[in-house]
């Protein structure tokens with residue numbers, strides 16, 4: 001049934017293409033000496049299209065730029081006694097040097113991997129991503145974040161790293177002093 005429809009559709013499309021070819025073939029004999037009106041019309045259409053795109057995509061672009069996480073990350077970068085968490089990714093688990101940190105004080109995650117690339121993502125209780133970096137073998141990425149709410153945060157792997165990728169889950173508790 002589907003094949004029948006596909007075949008009929010192709011037939012229709014092929015006919016249209018054939019007509020197109022025919023049209024061009026017939027008209028190719030006709031010589032237009034002066035292309036200026038055609039050119040003018042093409043330029044008009046082009047500039048209209050350009051401004052339509054600017055009007056449509058410009059606001060969309062600005063809108064998407066409003067919610068950048070740079071402010072939050074800069075807040076986390078302010079100097080202060082950072083609580084350091086060494087985090088190492090393994091197939092398929094996270095090894096953390098500590099699983100408890102204090103709220104409203106910068107935490108410095110030093111993230112690396114013992115085998116292959118992993119993604120280090122910290123999620124709050126609503127499973128919203130709060131911070132992330134990549135866990136790479138032979139390299140340590142520093143991720144600074146200041147937790148502003150108590151709770152249990154989940155650390156999930158964000159990069160497919162093999163059969164048990166989904167098992168790479170860990171937790172970190174954020175509390176008051």
Ligand code: CUA
Pocket residue numbers: 089090092117118119157158159160161162165166168
């Ligand atoms: Cu580690 Cu996915």
